[in-house]
Amino acid sequence: xxxxxxxxxxxxxxxxxxxxxxxxxxxxxxxxxxxxxxxxxxxxxxxxxxxxxxxxxxxxxxxxxxxxxxxxxxxxxxxxxxxxxxxxxxxxxxxxxxxxxxxxxxxxxxxxxxxxxxxxxxxxxxxxxxxxxxxxxxxxxxxxxxxxxxxxxxxxxxxxxxxxxxxxxxxxxxxxxxxx
Amino acid sequence: xxxxxxxxxxxxxxxxxxxxxxxxxxxxxxxxxxxxxxxxxxxxxxxxxxxxxxxxxxxxxxxxxxxxxxxxxxxxxxxxxxxxxxxxxxxxxxxxxxxxxxxxxxxxxxxxxxxxxxxxxxxxxxxxxxxxxxxxxxxxxxxx
Numbered sequence: 001x002x003x004x005x006x007x008x009x010x011x012x013x014x015x016x017x018x019x020x021x022x023x024x025x026x027x028x029x030x031x032x033x034x035x036x037x038x039x040x041x042x043x044x045x046x047x048x049x050x051x052x053x054x055x056x057x058x059x060x061x062x063x064x065x066x067x068x069x070x071x072x073x074x075x076x077x078x079x080x081x082x083x084x085x086x087x088x089x090x091x092x093x094x095x096x097x098x099x100x101x102x103x104x105x106x107x108x109x110x111x112x113x114x115x116x117x118x119x120x121x122x123x124x125x126x127x128x129x130x131x132x133x134x135x136x137x138x139x140x141x142x143x144x145x146x147x148x149x150x151x152x153x154x155x156x157x158x159x160x161x162x163x164x165x166x167x168x169x170x171x172x173x174x175x176x177x178x179x180x
Numbered sequence: 181x182x183x184x185x186x187x188x189x190x191x192x193x194x195x196x197x198x199x200x201x202x203x204x205x206x207x208x209x210x211x212x213x214x215x216x217x218x219x220x221x222x223x224x225x226x227x228x229x230x231x232x233x234x235x236x237x238x239x240x241x242x243x244x245x246x247x248x249x250x251x252x253x254x255x256x257x258x259x260x261x262x263x264x265x266x267x268x269x270x271x272x273x274x275x276x277x278x279x280x281x282x283x284x285x286x287x288x289x290x291x292x293x294x295x296x297x298x299x300x301x302x303x304x305x306x307x308x309x310x311x312x313x314x315x316x317x318x319x320x321x322x323x324x
Contacts, residue, residue, distance in 0.1 A: 025225065026218040033214035041205030051212050058221040063228070118203075125200050144201035176191040 010074040014065060029058050032075050035146060039079050042141050044130060045086055053089060057082040072155035076148055080156045083138050128178035132171050139164055140171035 016024035037054050045053050061081050068077050129137050142153045154164040
């Protein structure tokens with residue numbers, strides 16, 4: 001069976017995968033890996049474990065596709081599975097990615113001082129995220145990092161849109177207090 | 181790109197917080213090879229699909245296979261139960277002993293001896309002197 005075109009929708013790729021097209025699965029992985037990795041890293045996955053958690057999340061998602069009925073975007077659903085995988089691996093607490101500063105500054109190509117300041121700010125935000133409840137952290141990241149709509153977040157987390165908004169605002173409030 | 185957080189005592193504004201959040205994990209994600217992940221994921225899914233039934237769990241097999249397995253288990257359990265349970269024919273035979281002659285009773289005892297691997301049957305000439313009630317007691321004694 002020929003693989004669908006790269007522009008195929010997620011739904012079409014899912015259907016193709018379920019019909020036995022491995023190329024469709026590969027395309028879904030390629031399409032969503034970066035967003036998933038960013039989400040997991042921000043949620044506390046250690047950099048050394050990141051690729052394994054990403055891989056595990058996709059495997060879980062493909063094996064559980066019968067539970068995905070288009071209630072939200074595939075990516076949103078995938079990210080929540082990633083959150084579960086991370087929790088199950090027990091790697092959230094106290095496992096923050098450690099990035100060699102020299103290599104990153106060199107790769108970024110920007111002003112070293114600005115880069116350093118930005119890294120420090122991100123590190124403080126990560127520390128703040130680690131102090132939130134898991135639900136607050138995931139809602140905050142789905143909204144602020146991934147740019148998802150409240151309705152989509154609510155559907156993925158099996159809650160109401162109002163509840164998702166409340167979690168987000170609680171998270172922002174606590175982060176601001178932490179970062180002040 | 182200078183998303184410096186405000187100094188102590190002042191909160192970051194929403195826009196700064198969002199910009200910082202949007203960048204979180206970006207460098208770590210850059211190091212993840214999506215193509216390699218895709219290959220590994222497909223391989224894991226393929227391996228899973230090819231696993232033998234025993235490793236995937238027999239409950240995932242087709243219904244006819246599960247039924248066949250259940251029949252085999254039940255038949256095996258029945259054989260074991262029959263071997264462990266007392267011989268069911270003995271009490272029935274004891275009730276019917278009055279209808280048997282001495283020779284028939286001797287044959288019966290001989291058969292039981294073979295089954296038990298012992299020589300519990302009394303000599304044939306002694307059986308002629310036993311009445312039905314005595315013979316029944318002998319049989320029950322041999323049954324244990």
